Amino acid sequence: MIPFDFIYCRPSTLKEALDAYRQLQSEGKNPVYYAGGSEIITLCRAGEIRPGGVIDLKNIPECKALALDERALHIGSVCTLNQIKESKLFNLLRLACGRIADHTNQCRITLGGNLCGSIIYRETSLPLLISEAELTLFGPEGERRIAFDKVFKGRMELQPGELVLQIHIPSWALKARHYHVKKTQNEKIDYPLVSLAALWKENRLRIAVSGLCSHPFRSDQMEAVLNNRALSRDVRSKEAAAMLPLSPLSDRAGSGEYCRFVFQNTLHTLLEEMENGKI
Amino acid sequence: MVRYEGKTVVSLNINGEVRQVMVRPSDLLLDVLREQLGLTAAKPGCKNGDCGACTMVIDGWPTKSCLVLAVEAENHVILTLEGLGGRAAVQQAFVDANAFQCGYCTSGFLMVCHALKKQHPVLPEEHVMEEWLQSNICRCTSYQEIRNAVKIIYERDQSRI
Ligand SMILES: Cc1cc2nc3c(=O)[nH]c(=O)nc-3n(C[C@H](O)[C@H](O)[C@H](O)COP(=O)(O)OP(=O)(O)OC[C@H]3O[C@@H](n4cnc5c(N)ncnc54)[C@H](O)[C@@H]3O)c2cc1C
Ligand code: FES
Ligand code: FES
Numbered sequence: 001m002i003p004f005d006f007i008y009c010r011p012s013t014l015k016e017a018l019d020a021y022r023q024l025q026s027e028g029k030n031p032v033y034y035a036g037g038s039e040i041i042t043l044c045r046a047g048e049i050r051p052g053g054v055i056d057l058k059n060i061p062e063c064k065a066l067a068l069d070e071r072a073l074h075i076g077s078v079c080t081l082n083q084i085k086e087s088k089l090f091n092l093l094r095l096a097c098g099r100i101a102d103h104t105n106q107c108r109i110t111l112g113g114n115l116c117g118s119i120i121y122r123e124t125s126l127p128l129l130i131s132e133a134e135l136t137l138f139g140p141e142g143e144r145r146i147a148f149d150k151v152f153k154g155r156m157e158l159q160p161g162e163l164v165l166q167i168h169i170p171s172w173a174l175k176a177r178h179y180h181v182k183k184t185q186n187e188k189i190d191y192p193l194v195s196l197a198a199l200w201k202e203n204r205l206r207i208a209v210s211g212l213c214s215h216p217f218r219s220d221q222m223e224a225v226l227n228n229r230a231l232s233r234d235v236r237s238k239e240a241a242a243m244l245p246l247s248p249l250s251d252r253a254g255s256g257e258y259c260r261f262v263f264q265n266t267l268h269t270l271l272e273e274m275e276n277g278k279i
Numbered sequence: 280m281v282r283y284e285g286k287t288v289v290s291l292n293i294n295g296e297v298r299q300v301m302v303r304p305s306d307l308l309l310d311v312l313r314e315q316l317g318l319t320a321a322k323p324g325c326k327n328g329d330c331g332a333c334t335m336v337i338d339g340w341p342t343k344s345c346l347v348l349a350v351e352a353e354n355h356v357i358l359t360l361e362g363l364g365g366r367a368a369v370q371q372a373f374v375d376a377n378a379f380q381c382g383y384c385t386s387g388f389l390m391v392c393h394a395l396k397k398q399h400p401v402l403p404e405e406h407v408m409e410e411w412l413q414s415n416i417c418r419c420t421s422y423q424e425i426r427n428a429v430k431i432i433y434e435r436d437q438s439r440i
Contacts, residue, residue: 001310008304008350010281020280038328038346044305045326054304056351082340104391104414105328107340108347189413 002044007053014062014138014165017055021161024053033057033163035078035110039117062165072171077112077164084111090169092127092197095180099123102189112164116156121210125152126197129218130206131173136166154215176200179270179279183262185254193254194263198270205274212259213246226267237267289353293318294362302349309333309344312359320360320386331415334387335359341394341414360386368432369393376428380419387415392429402433
């Protein structure tokens with residue numbers, strides 16, 4: 001059980017959501033937006049967070065949308081990982097969603113929740129970091145549309161009271177050549193040791209990585225090395241693996257040096273498969 | 280807008296009936312169904328989203344009810360093992376395949392298998408079946424028997440056509 005009380009609000013419009021946020025804030029309730037609830041419930045039960053109010057976004061039509069037009073794929077923030085998988089509209093995101101938690105949890109965890117959550121892996125961010133995705137945000141200052149990587153710096157940097165409304169992926173990226181791999185310590189269903197998404201634009205490789213450091217990242221420096229075909233695969237993968245933006249995590253999944261070693265091998269396999277025409 | 284504060288009566292659509300429960304907004308669906316409605320088939324295991332013993336089917340999809348608030352379940356269609364009636368095809372297949380030992384995980388697995396059959400009426404590819412079944416843990420390791428039970432469900436369905 002959750003050993004304390006909170007107020008539960010279920011708005012049907014964005015305005016109601018914001019009004020609820022302001023009202024709960026003025027009552028000193030320290031409210032949180034609530035999507036799939038899996039992280040909020042887990043952290044409340046463990047006593048790690050104690051919100052006085054939760055605002056459930058799942059009844060707001062704009063947050064539930066999933067639509068494709070000629071310019072982009074638009075995904076409402078409360079779409080579940082399973083809905084995204086079943087829609088089969090963006091295969092790279094489908095692959096990433098399919099390796100987060102297990103199938104039943106994927107029917108519950110939302111895209112917005114995975115991006116905004118405090119669990120560090122945020123694996124759905126990887127396809128978005130390399131596909132020129134954009135976000136529509138809604139908050140006290142109104143609605144704004146912004147490049148994903150301007151707001152996501154390993155974790156979401158939202159204004160107080162702001163929520164993620166939709167995620168937009170440009171249509172070129174939906175069909176682009178891509179690759180996804182997730183390596184875990186042991187079991188198939190686990191947090192990542194290394195999770196990597198790759199996408200090619202104009203024959204140039206882009207990669208984003210989670211699990212290795214304290215937050216997901218994309219590195220221009222690393223991509224420059226990986227795209228330098230004058231160097232051998234061994235050299236490129238070794239140099240790129242030496243360029244981590246932060247020190248690698250040494251945790252239950254493995255020591256930092258081991259994680260870097262796995263990453264280097266992952267890059268090597270990626271280059272090999274790419275150059276052998278397997279991807 | 281719905282706003283609930285303190286104890287409130289909410290109506291839940293469970294196993295084809297509308298039932299009223301008195302809940303705090305922070306009460307979990309699993310606890311409410313077990314403690315107020317005596318629907319004890321869904322089991323508390325890890326209460327952390329890992330084991331699947333608490334699985335119910337909500338709007339046709341398997342859901343770990345330890346990670347759902349009871350107030351959220353309003354306006355949704357909830358199916359628990361009790362709603363299958365005791366002689367459903369999935370239940371018979373589990374008996375015939377000896378797909379349990381202590382039985383603690385069984386109701387969760389049955390609900391996953393029931394939803395799988397509804398969402399995939401025709402035998403899905405092996406990897407789909409594996410993906411669905413991997414959401415649940417069986418400490419007695421009846422995995423092979425459970426998989427056989429799923430195959431029986433589809434085979435019997437096929438032989439009826
Ligand atoms: C069993 C299990 C296994 C997991 N395995 C993985 C894994 O392998 N890889 C991985 O990356 N993650 C994993 N996770 C983490 C999971 O993806 C996150 O906990 C995620 O936050 C859950 O999404 P949710 O929709 O349930 O979020 P919620 O619990 O509803 O919310 C999480 C946070 O996001 C905020 N939030 C939610 N939606 C919005 C929005 N639209 N706008 C603004 N803020 C919002 C909430 O305020 C809250 O702070 C796992 C979680 C579980 C329970
Ligand atoms: S009790 Fe819900 S998943 Fe274990
Ligand atoms: S039969 Fe005992 S846990 Fe599965």
